[in-house]
Structure formats: C-alpha cells, structure tokens
Amino acid sequence: MAAQRLECPVCLEVQDGQQHQCREGHVFCASCDSSLRAPRRCPECRMALGPLSQAIRSRSHEERIAALPAACSHCGLATTRGEVAAHEHDCPQRPRACSAAEAGCAWSGLLADKAAHEATCPFAVCQRMMAPLQSEVAELRAENERVQAQLAPLRAQVAAQGAENERLQAHRVAVTACMRLANLCIEVQNRQLAAGADAVEAIVAALQAHPQVAGVQQQGCAALGNVCFGTDAAGLARKQRATEAGAIEAAVAAMQAHPQVAGVQAEGCAALVNVCCGTDAARLARSQRAADAGAIEVVVAAMQAHPQVAEVQQHGCAALGNVCCGTDAAGLARRQRAADAGAIEAVVAALQAHPQVAGVQRQGCRALANVCSGTDAARLARSQRAADAGAIEVVVAALQAHPQVAGLQQHGCAALGNVCCGTDAVGLARKQRAAGAGAIEAAGAAMQAHPQVAGVQAQGQRLSDLLA
Secondary structure (H helix, E strand, O other): OHHHHOOOOOOOOOOOOOEEEOOOOOEEEHHHHHOOOOOOEOOOOOOEOOOHHHOEEOHHHHHHHHOOEEEOOOOOOEEEHHHHHHHHHHOOOOOEEOOOHHHOOOOEEOHHHHHHHHHHOHHHHHHHHHHHHHHHHHHHHHHHHHHHHHHHHHHHHHHHHHHHHHHHHHHHHHHHHHHHHHHHOOOHHHHHHHHHOOHHHHHHHHHHHOOOOHHHHHHHHHHHHHHOOOOOHHHHHHHHHHHHOOHHHHHHHHHHHOOOOHHHHHHHHHHHHHHHOOOOOOHHHHHHHHHHOOHHHHHHHHHHHOOOOHHHHHHHHHHHHHHOOOOOHHHHHHHHHHHHOOHHHHHHHHHHHOOOOHHHHHHHHHHHHHHOOOOOOOHHHHHHHHHHOOHHHHHHHHHHHOOOOHHHHHHHHHHHHHHOOOOOHHHHHHHHHHHHHOHHHHHHHHHHHOOOOHHHHHHHHHHHHHHO
16 A cells, blocks of 8 residues: 555556655656656646756655565565665676676676686686786777877878978979970960960969969960960960960069069060060050059069169060050050159160160160150150150160161150150250250161161151251
8 A cells, every 4th residue: 555655646656766746745756757748737736847857856755665665586685675776786696697798608697606607618718818918909009099199290290291292393393384385485386386285274374373483473474475476367366365364464463473583574574565465456455454454563663673684674665665555545544654653764764774785775765655655635744754764865875876776766766756746845845955965866877777667767757857
C-alpha cells in the first residue's frame, strides 16, 4: 500500500530519482514531467507548470521512495531502493567480465575467480604485455604532436616561400616573354603575327597582373610600342586593338607605379606614342582616351623627373605631340590641359638639355608646334608662355644644329610659326624676338637644305611670311 501511494499518476510506476510536484503538492516522476507537451499542466489538477528547468522537487517523496525495501539481484541481500544500486555495483556475486573483454575474451564470472582467470587468459596476458608498448606509443604520439606543433611555423614559412617563389617565377616568365616579344616585333613582319597570336591582349594582361614589377612594366610597354608600330592599315588596326584591350590605361598605370624608373618611363611614353599616333578616324579618340587616363600629367612628370635621360625626353615629347593633336574642341582642351600641366616648360627643358640629340629636338619642336597651335582664345597665352620659357631661342638653336634633319626643320619652323602668331603688341614682340634670334635665317636655310620636302617648304615659307 505504501508503494501504491508513491506511484506516479502518469506512468503508474514507482520511479527512482527526482520527483516533481505542482504548487498543489501533486507529485509525478521527472521522466513523465519531461515528456509533458506544451502547455505544461499538472497531470492531476491541470494547474499550469513552469519551465522544466524550474521544476519543483518533492524531496520528501524522493526520500520515501528511497526507503522502500529492495533486494540485491545477485546475492539477495535485503536493503533499500536508495542503497541497492551501490550495493549491486560492488556485490561479489555480480558477474564480472574479463578485463580483456574488448580484446575478444568472452569470459564472465565472479569477482573471486577473475584474478585466476586473467592470470592464464591469453587475451589478458597479451594486454599486460602490450601495456608498456602502448604507453610508449602514447608518449611517442605526444612527442610527435609536440614536434608537429614546432614544425607548423616552419611549414607555413616554407609554404610562404614557395608561394613567393611561384610569384617570382611568374614575374620572370612575364619579363622574359615581354622582352622577347619586344625584340621580335622590331622586325616588321613579326608585328602582325604577334597580334594574330593575341600578343596585344597577353601583354596588357601581364602589365595588369604585375603592376609592382618594374621589369614587367618596362618590357611590357616596350612590347606594346613595337607591336603597335606602323601606320599602314594593319598597324592602325593593331593600335585600335591595343586601345580596346586597355593598353593606354596599362601604360599610364605603369608610369604612375614606377615614377623613378627611367626605363619604365621611357618605354611607357614610347607605348603611348605608338598607340596614339596614326591617320585613321579613331586617332583622336585614342588621344582623348589617353588624356582621360592621365597621360598628359604622367608624361610631363616623367620628363621632369628624368631630365638627363634622352629616351624619356624624346618619347615624352612625342607622346605630348600625339595626345595634343586635333583641332576640335576636345583637342584644344587637351592642348590647354598640357600647358596647365607644365608641358611647354618641360619640352623647352628637354630641348635645352639635349641639344645634340636630333630625336629629342625633332619631337620637342613637334610638341611645341602642337601645344601652341589652335583656334581657341587661350592660344596666344600658350604662345607667350612658350616664349617666356625660352622656346624661340631653343628652337632656332635646334634648326641651326641639325640642318639635315628634315622632320626637325619642318616641326621647328611650325613651332616658331605658332609661337610667333598674333598681331597684338606681345605677338609683335615675339616676332621681333624670333627675328633677333635668327629665325628668318634658319627658315631660309631649312628651305634651301630640303627643297624637295613639301612640309619644310610650307612651314618655312609660313614662318618667313610671319616674320617679314
């Protein structure tokens, strides 16, 4: 009867362990309490119950259950339900398994017989023999883990070095490939072959992939310049293809990334020269794209940073001359932008620094001619700026120093003609200054030296008429 009063009203069993109750004192076992569905209510009075984690224990109920009589299932010893579990765990009559059961021994017997069995059990004997080895293995594993932990930074360092080696190898491959393309494309017949093999796109990709490697940037720009060289239909198509592939932006980025590397600056300017020149309808669009990419400012900066490097000065002047061509509104804006960036002074400085280098003198005169030309209101201001920088004297000196270079004579006369334009007082002063510097004689000498060159004759006559 006592046991019946302790039954759980849900499972109708007397359960060991925790007993829970509602606020009215109705008791039920913890197992049944945990299985109640929401909303949780007392199984007897239906009172709402709180969360299971806040269940109210009935310790008096638990004590009464623990005091109920019980007997050991092994030896039959009379005890209580609260103590029977502890007794059965240590009961000498409880069957024990061999300590080598996991190794495969199926023996089961009394505790008193266990020692005798294990003394002869082959599984237990092997287990005892293996114990020192297993301990040693455990120690070796621990040592191995310690060594592995020490090696982890070294492995990371090796991996990083491997990645760096791969990166350097990729750089070397890119440098070598661009250099070989640049050399191969010096030959006219190889330029179109290279373009047909997608060399233009590959070069631009190399420039974009290795922006901080000066060697790749220099050789890549050189390769672009050589591939895009030529003014025939195929050459013009290569220029346009390079533009569409992003060559102009890549060359400008190369110059911006390596302002102190003269080789990058020289080859970058040369690439801009060859991509932006031409006689096709898209030429002015390429010039504008170069200006939009910042080519004017970066070329002027290159000339200012490397005044003694003739290649930078020559290609820089040529690039400015090409970008500043065009008589439309955009072309006039490019001229003014170049003047504002200091292009006139940079070109005059180049002419002054390299008086014996015909290429610098020719391209410098051409750049001055283009920057100082135009029909905009600022044209005369650019002409005066050139005169103030010493352009008149340096151009006359170039004409006198290189009388046999037809291109120089033509562009020199054109430059003087553009600088000396204007009918206002300052324009007349520029004309007088040019005449005093020997411009009239230089124009006459140019025309005499190159009677068959129409450009020299036209520009020389124009200059003579202006100064007459």
